[in-house]
Amino acid sequence: MRKIFDFHGGIHPQENKHQSLQTPIRDAGIPPELVLPLGQHIGAPASPIVEVGQRVLKGQMIAEPLGFVSVPVHAPTSGTVSAIEDRQIAHPSGLQAPCIVIASDGRDEWAPLTTAADYRQLAREELLARIRNAGIAGMGGAGFPSAVKLSTRPGSQVNTLIINGTECEPYITADDVLMREQPGRIVAGARILQHLLAPGETLIGIEDNKPEAIAALRAAAQGTEIEVVVFPTKYPSGGEKQLIEILTGKQVPSGGLPLDIGVICQNVGSVVAIHDAIVEGRPLISRVTTVTGEAIAEPGNFTVLLGTPMQYLLARAGYRAEQNRRLIMGGPMMGFTVPDANVPIVKTTNCLLAPGHGELPAPSPAQACIRCGMCAQACPVSLLPQQLFWFAQGKEFEKLESHQLFDCIECGACSWVCPSNIPLVQYYRASKAEVLQLRRDHERSDQSRMRFEARQARLEREEAEKTAKRAARKQAAQQRAQAAAAGGSGDEDPIQAAIDRAKAKKAAQQAGGAQHDASEQEKLEKAVVTTRQRLETASSKLAQAQAEGSDLVTALQTGVDKTRAKLAAAEKALQEFQQAGPALTAGDAAGDPAAAAIARAMAARQADAAMAPADKARNQLQGLEQRLEKTRDRLASSQANGDEQKIIEALAMTVTRLEEKVSAAREQLKNPGDA
Amino acid sequence: MLEFIVQYPLLSALLALVGLGAVFGAVLGFAAVQFKTEGNPIADQINALLPQTQCGQCGYPGCRPYAEAVANGEAINKCPPGGEAGIQALAALLDLEVIPLDEEHGEEKVKAVAFIREAECIGCTKCIQACPVDAILGAAKQMHTVIASECTGCDLCLEPCPVDCIDMIPQRESLQTWHWPLPDPASREPQVIATDAEAAEDRAA
Numbered sequence: 001m002r003k004i005f006d007f008h009g010g011i012h013p014q015e016n017k018h019q020s021l022q023t024p025i026r027d028a029g030i031p032p033e034l035v036l037p038l039g040q041h042i043g044a045p046a047s048p049i050v051e052v053g054q055r056v057l058k059g060q061m062i063a064e065p066l067g068f069v070s071v072p073v074h075a076p077t078s079g080t081v082s083a084i085e086d087r088q089i090a091h092p093s094g095l096q097a098p099c100i101v102i103a104s105d106g107r108d109e110w111a112p113l114t115t116a117a118d119y120r121q122l123a124r125e126e127l128l129a130r131i132r133n134a135g136i137a138g139m140g141g142a143g144f145p146s147a148v149k150l151s152t153r154p155g156s157q158v159n160t161l162i163i164n165g166t167e168c169e170p171y172i173t174a175d176d177v178l179m180r181e182q183p184g185r186i187v188a189g190a191r192i193l194q195h196l197l198a199p200g201e202t203l204i205g206i207e208d209n210k211p212e213a214i215a216a217l218r219a220a221a222q223g224t225e226i227e228v229v230v231f232p233t234k235y236p237s238g239g240e241k242q243l244i245e246i247l248t249g250k251q252v253p254s255g256g257l258p259l260d261i262g263v264i265c266q267n268v269g270s271v272v273a274i275h276d277a278i279v280e281g282r283p284l285i286s287r288v289t290t291v292t293g294e295a296i297a298e299p300g301n302f303t304v305l306l307g308t309p310m311q312y313l314l315a316r317a318g319y320r321a322e323q324n325r326r327l328i329m330g331g332p333m334m335g336f337t338v339p340d341a342n343v344p345i346v347k348t349t350n351c352l353l354a355p356g357h358g359e360l361p362a363p364s365p366a367q368a369c370i371r372c373g374m375c376a377q378a379c380p381v382s383l384l385p386q387q388l389f390w391f392a393q394g395k396e397f398e399k400l401e402s403h404q405l406f407d408c409i410e411c412g413a414c415s416w417v418c419p420s421n422i423p424l425v426q427y428y429r430a431s432k433a434e435v436l437q438l439r440r441d442h443e444r445s446d447q448s449r450m451r452f453e454a455r456q457a458r459l460e461r462e463e464a465e466k467t468a469k470r471a472a473r474k475q476a477a478q479q480r481a482q483a484a485a486a487g488g489s490g491d492e493d494p495i496q497a498a499i500d501r502a503k504a505k506k507a508a509q510q511a512g513g514a515q516h517d518a519s520e521q522e523k524l525e526k527a528v529v530t531t532r533q534r535l536e537t538a539s540s541k542l543a544q545a546q547a548e549g550s551d552l553v554t555a556l557q558t559g560v561d562k563t564r565a566k567l568a569a570a571e572k573a574l575q576e577f578q579q580a581g582p583a584l585t586a587g588d589a590a591g592d593p594a595a596a597a598i599a600r601a602m603a604a605r606q607a608d609a610a611m612a613p614a615d616k617a618r619n620q621l622q623g624l625e626q627r628l629e630k631t632r633d634r635l636a637s638s639q640a641n642g643d644e645q646k647i648i649e650a651l652a653m654t655v656t657r658l659e660e661k662v663s664a665a666r667e668q669l670k671n672p673g674d675a
Numbered sequence: 676m677l678e679f680i681v682q683y684p685l686l687s688a689l690l691a692l693v694g695l696g697a698v699f700g701a702v703l704g705f706a707a708v709q710f711k712t713e714g715n716p717i718a719d720q721i722n723a724l725l726p727q728t729q730c731g732q733c734g735y736p737g738c739r740p741y742a743e744a745v746a747n748g749e750a751i752n753k754c755p756p757g758g759e760a761g762i763q764a765l766a767a768l769l770d771l772e773v774i775p776l777d778e779e780h781g782e783e784k785v786k787a788v789a790f791i792r793e794a795e796c797i798g799c800t801k802c803i804q805a806c807p808v809d810a811i812l813g814a815a816k817q818m819h820t821v822i823a824s825e826c827t828g829c830d831l832c833l834e835p836c837p838v839d840c841i842d843m844i845p846q847r848e849s850l851q852t853w854h855w856p857l858p859d860p861a862s863r864e865p866q867v868i869a870t871d872a873e874a875a876e877d878r879a880a
Contacts, residue, residue, distance in 0.1 A: 039850070091850065091853075093848075093850065093853040095849065095850055095853060392857070395763075426855060426857070427858060429854075430855045430856055430857040431857070433854025434854065434857075436854075437854065441726075445725070445726050446727070448727035448728065448825070449722070449738070451808040451810070451825065452729045452737060452739075452807050452808050453739075454809070455807065456737075627838065631839075654839045
């Protein structure tokens with residue numbers, strides 16, 4: 001007889017398991033619509049690979065895993081994808097999450113499956129890939145991808161493989177009936193895992209309140225190396241770390257994994273799913289779920305397709321809604337109230353609990369903590385719940401962490417024993433989430449700081465580069481000036497050289513001067529000619545328009561006027577050039593265009609400055625008014641279309657802001673002196 | 676040695692004290708040079724507690740300058756994005772009293788992310804220049820867009836936008852951000868005794 005160990009604490013709540021054990025597993029059937037959330041497991045949600053309207057077959061993959069810690073989703077029956085959208089899911093928040101909705105066609109047509117005649121022929125990686133592609137995630141309630149759990153690092157030795165058939169939580173019997181009715185599949189699945197992991201020993205752990213399951217498994221395990229170990233009933237011995245301690249006497253280190261002490265644990269439901277996936281090639285598309293509670297006429301266990309609305313399953317079991325105050329997914333200790341009875345069954349839904357009026361009453365109002373220490377005696381992880389409670393109230397996160405808050409398994413034993421009815425677990429859950437949130441915020445703020453500092457450094461560098469460039473230019477200018485000064489005051493030779501240079505330049509300019517002159521004149525003449533041509537065409541067009549009585553007459557008229565003015569200017573320029581031409585020296589001719597350009601720019605600036613205050617303000621006002629009008633139109637159309645409230649509010653705000661700006665601009669236009 | 680001490684007790688005592696002073700002075704002087712800390716370590720610690728939105732609502736151009744100011748005695752309640760929790764953390768670090776947020780500098784708001792209505796963006800790059808964490812992408816006369824994961828929600832891009840095409844969108848609660856709330860402390864106040872609650876339930880039933 002194997003030695004059985006005990007873990008600290010634990011409680012003995014009323015089991016209430018017999019209600020759902022009266023009948024064998026029933027089939028829940030195919031509902032008309034199945035809703036499959038993309039994230040039914042711990043890790044990254046799967047990504048859809050089907051389109052709306054596409055026909056899918058039973059067992060066909062409809063969403064592929066994203067990343068290592070993720071599993072795919074399969075169609076539980078044949079039908080058509082009717083939507084891929086956000087739907088409410090079974091989550092305590094009541095929030096929506098992306099789901100694939102399948103309208104079933106009732107034909108239940110299978111997709112082709114890859115079976116394995118002999119899994120012993122398959123490589124380790126191939127087996128793991130098949131488990132992963134079958135979409136198997138821990139079915140005891142946590143939903144951690146099984147393939148990830150089974151992917152041991154090379155070199156790490158698995159001493160003990162534990163199949164968890166404990167099911168310690170009250171009311172739930174899904175694993176119990178599975179062990180009673182399908183012990184062969186469990187043992188066969190365990191042998192696949194044995195082949196995969198080569199453990200030193202394989203144990204199936206069961207509490208002693210399930211004698212039928214124990215007998216069935218013992219019979220099935222006859223002649224194999226698998227040992228069925230029975231131990232006294234206590235909550236929460238089904239917790240992974242607690243079960244390991246019961247069976248091996250070893251504790252999983254804080255923050256560590258069972259594999260660190262050479263143990264791997266799998267739920268019986270997951271083992272059956274692995275068996276089905278490897279031997280029959282069937283992906284995870286259904287599970288056994290307990291439906292129980294006083295508000296259920298015929299409580300029992302059902303094989304139910306994933307994605308089945310809870311309402312449909314409840315109806316199968318004779319749900320009396322009027323007797324039910326809240327619907328719980330999971331057990332009474334660790335489950336949560338679902339927001340709506342229409343949310344779908346997922347891979348982790350091991351139980352639907354519909355308590356009647358007298359059953360599981362709402363907790364009485366919490367009283368003050370009296371420091372009795374009963375919670376510390378009940379805690380299976382040997383924490384100090386009363387201390388954690390104080391720190392959680394005071395939000396002393398550092399102390400919470402130093403008191404090992406993250407080792408809490410949220411089993412609820414402390415709340416159950418608390419004579420003051422303090423919802424202790426809720427404090428720990430909230431604090432854990434808050435600590436994680438703070439860590440994430442801190443990471444984010446670190447990231448922002450790095451970006452800010454990088455930007456600051458970049459701006460500084462750019463500024464420094466600019467200053468350096470400016471300094472270099474200044475220095476170069478100084479050097480040139482110095483060189484010039486040195487040349488002026490130096491020996492005769494440099495003077496002579498400078499004079500020579502100047503003379504050479506003059507000669508060159510004189511040589512090119514005439515040519516330059518000619519080209520300038522040519523250009524001006526050409527301008528006059530083309531402008532005249534343009535004037536002629538414009539005039540003829542105008543005449544035509546006037547003859548036809550077109551709307552364009554005024555526009556054409558202004559065009560003609562403008563061209564005429566241009567022509568006059570061109571002619572004048574030509575005349576001036578011809579007059580000045582002979583009088584100009586060669587050097588002046590070269591300087592003239594530049595001087596003219598400068599003069600023009602100055603004139604333009606003066607004109608701009610002259611009309612600036614009034615005209616500019618008027619232009620601005622006009623622009624603002626246009627924008628205001630546009631925004632008003634948009635607001636009106638948004639309101640008419642019934643857009644989101646947020647958009648309408650934002651637009652309304654913009655309108656008021658623009659109105660303010662417009663009135664300010666008007667004010668400014670009235671009293672330009674203020675600006 | 677002993678003779679000298681016996682002969683000149685006062686002088687030897689003086690010598691001993693001066694000698695001790697010289698030795699410790701040398702050790703301290705060496706330590707001051709050898710283990711000199713660069714920058715202001717307290718300002719670094721304060722900066723680590725600030726939310727790094729770089730929003731300037733405190734009146735300083737960024738979190739780092741405010742951290743330095745706080746290290747030099749500035750009030751700790753001028754950071755609205757840090758909120759109540761930030762003030763508490765600063766008070767704990769600096770051993771100061773927790774004071775309420777200075778409303779002159781703004782209120783604690785829901786976290787938001789800037790969003791550019793891209794159809795209206797004229798590509799002026801003004802928001803890009805205003806963004807303290809380089810979270811806006813774009814080029815002159817090209818549409819700009821906000822990198823949502825990097826945006827700190829500081830509002831600094833709103834003011835310079837000439838066409839008012841930037842909205843601050845409050846972050847929506849998702850499955851990733853949701854977590855269990857702390858139990859309502861009010862429910863712990865024994866307003867009704869337990870038997871009253873049961874009686875009320877029975878009546879309701």
